[in-house]
Amino acid sequence: MTTEQLVAQIHKKQSFLCIGLDVDLTKIPQHLLKEEDPIFAFNKEIIDATHHLCVAYKPNTAFYEAYGIKGWVSLEKTIKYLNTNYPDIFTIADAKRGDIGNTSTMYAKAFFEDLGFDSVTVAPYMGKDSVEPFLAFKDKHTILLALTSNAGAFDYQTKLVDNKELYKQVLVTSKTYKGAENLMYVVGATKAEYLSEIRQIIPNSFLLVPGVGAQGGNLADVCKYGMSSNVGLLINSSRGIIYASNNLDFANAAAQKAQDLQKQMKIELDKLN
Amino acid sequence: MTTEQLVAQIHKKQSFLCIGLDVDLTKIPQHLLKEEDPIFAFNKEIIDATHHLCVAYKPNTAFYEAYGIKGWVSLEKTIKYLNTNYPDIFTIADAKRGDIGNTSTMYAKAFFEDLGFDSVTVAPYMGKDSVEPFLAFKDKHTILLALTSNAGAFDYQTKLVDNKELYKQVLVTSKTYKGAENLMYVVGATKAEYLSEIRQIIPNSFLLVPGVGAQGGNLADVCKYGMSSNVGLLINSSRGIIYASNNLDFANAAAQKAQDLQKQMKIELDKLN
Numbered sequence: 319m320t321t322e323q324l325v326a327q328i329h330k331k332q333s334f335l336c337i338g339l340d341v342d343l344t345k346i347p348q349h350l351l352k353e354e355d356p357i358f359a360f361n362k363e364i365i366d367a368t369h370h371l372c373v374a375y376k377p378n379t380a381f382y383e384a385y386g387i388k389g390w391v392s393l394e395k396t397i398k399y400l401n402t403n404y405p406d407i408f409t410i411a412d413a414k415r416g417d418i419g420n421t422s423t424m425y426a427k428a429f430f431e432d433l434g435f436d437s438v439t440v441a442p443y444m445g446k447d448s449v450e451p452f453l454a455f456k457d458k459h460t461i462l463l464a465l466t467s468n469a470g471a472f473d474y475q476t477k478l479v480d481n482k483e484l485y486k487q488v489l490v491t492s493k494t495y496k497g498a499e500n501l502m503y504v505v506g507a508t509k510a511e512y513l514s515e516i517r518q519i520i521p522n523s524f525l526l527v528p529g530v531g532a533q534g535g536n537l538a539d540v541c542k543y544g545m546s547s548n549v550g551l552l553i554n555s556s557r558g559i560i561y562a563s564n565n566l567d568f569a570n571a572a573a574q575k576a577q578d579l580q581k582q583m584k585i586e587l588d589k590l591n
Numbered sequence: 592m593t594t595e596q597l598v599a600q601i602h603k604k605q606s607f608l609c610i611g612l613d614v615d616l617t618k619i620p621q622h623l624l625k626e627e628d629p630i631f632a633f634n635k636e637i638i639d640a641t642h643h644l645c646v647a648y649k650p651n652t653a654f655y656e657a658y659g660i661k662g663w664v665s666l667e668k669t670i671k672y673l674n675t676n677y678p679d680i681f682t683i684a685d686a687k688r689g690d691i692g693n694t695s696t697m698y699a700k701a702f703f704e705d706l707g708f709d710s711v712t713v714a715p716y717m718g719k720d721s722v723e724p725f726l727a728f729k730d731k732h733t734i735l736l737a738l739t740s741n742a743g744a745f746d747y748q749t750k751l752v753d754n755k756e757l758y759k760q761v762l763v764t765s766k767t768y769k770g771a772e773n774l775m776y777v778v779g780a781t782k783a784e785y786l787s788e789i790r791q792i793i794p795n796s797f798l799l800v801p802g803v804g805a806q807g808g809n810l811a812d813v814c815k816y817g818m819s820s821n822v823g824l825l826i827n828s829s830r831g832i833i834y835a836s837n838n839l840d841f842a843n844a845a846a847q848k849a850q851d852l853q854k855q856m857k858i859e860l861d862k863l864n
Contacts, residue, residue: 387664414690414714419741422653444739444741445748473719474757474764477757
């Protein structure tokens with residue numbers, strides 16, 4: 319999917335919501351455990367109930383790998399279900415990969431070609447030749463970790479390197495990578511005030527923003543500081559949506575939470591015009 | 592496996608060699624492609640021919656993920672084969688994972704419990720709460736990326752943060768993490784001269800050193816600057832060993848290359864006494 323197609327979907331659906339499919343068998347409705355593939359059964363119902371309210375889904379690969387080969391089967395079924403039934407959805411493999419050149423190419427092939435995701439999250443620590451292999455794929459997107467939303471972000475990411483925080487160095491340096499037009503960035507929503515400085519470095523790049531809760535939290539602040547003329551934002555919510563209920567009505571409850579966020583997003587999108 | 596058991600194996604085998612199982616179907620002997628599981632068939636022959644010359648095997652997960660579910664089956668068969676037949680071998684999942692707390696726990700369970708590896712490589716960028724979940728597992732080891740051997744290492748790892756290179760900050764900071772006694776570090780062999788400075792920060796930690804070729808390269812330098820009183824080194828070689836030949840004799844050829852390195856390692860170990 320091209321960035322232009324993603325932006326068109328955002329305007330069509332009046333939403334820039336991404337739903338995180340972080341499926342934990344201890345948290346899903348008990349009746350699904352009788353299914354042959356409970357994880358896929360859960361994802362399918364969530365997707366069918368929410369696809370018109372969001373533009374992206376983001377399975378975090380850890381939740382699938384934790385179940386071994388069965389988990390990978392569930393991941394493969396989920397992405398194939400999305401690509402077959404909802405081809406206008408932008409898909410994100412939240413895998414946080416990164417390795418030396420030829421090895422990163424193997425990861426890129428795994429997620430872009432074998433599984434068929436539109437994008438994958440990548441860790442920046444190993445630098446240029448660990449990221450560029452991902453950028454070589456046409457109409458595929460590499461979402462580089464810049465500023466994450468966890469406490470450990472302050473260990474290194476916000477430390478000064480040449481008078482600039484490391485996460486800003488990641489933004490500046492990665493702009494020079496070959497294929498940089500295929501870059502997006504992870505920027506945690508817990509630091510909405512940082513977004514205006516980030517926009518000075520990357521005015522138009524898409525930002526994947528985790529850490530906005532089901533209640534909307536600081537959505538307005540994130541938009542105030544982070545929205546660009548082409549929207550440039552994907553706001554992710556995982557547990558706040560998918561675990562809204564663990565009863566038979568879980569899919570409807572998830573849709574309700576997704577709609578709450580979509581309505582707030584419509585208000586923000588209206589401000590762009 | 593405990594660190595003490597690993598050190599005992601090193602002295603017993605007179606080797607601190609780690610063999611990287613980075614299996615690429617385009618590079619293995621053609622006759623194996625007729626096997627039901629060519630990757631596992633290749634690994635099995637390599638392991639059977641070299642297990643007495645090395646103390647560790649390190650499959651890089653990218654090479655397995657690239658083949659989808661089939662690849663994960665090959666990985667699972669390989670680790671189970673090692674754990675069943677060669678329980679004294681130290682096993683490393685070279686996965687370079689790392690995510691927010693509860694998600695890192697999922698990865699740790701995947702590699703330590705589901706697959707049964709002794710250790711996993713982890714990327715440091717997301718900081719403390721992305722690493723500590725791995726450190727919580729008893730007698731399991733977390734091998735943190737510090738200084739990698741690729742060109743991109745100079746993008747961020749060698750940049751100064753508070754007058755200290757980022758990779759040294761990673762060493763200093765990670766020492767304060769809960770469970771730090773379970774940490775080992777990746778340090779690229781292309782910078783042997785850095786090892787003496789690294790040893791000032793972490794005198795006894797085990798270092799996983801990639802980038803030493805089948806010819807031995809700078810093995811003597813790495814030992815001169817990096818060996819500690821408990822050895823403290825695992826030297827990895829992947830392609831130089833496993834692709835020594837792509838004919839019927841490939842396993843024997845691999846064993847020959849492994850023995851060349853083991854002999855050099857014996858010389859270095861003798862210097863310790």
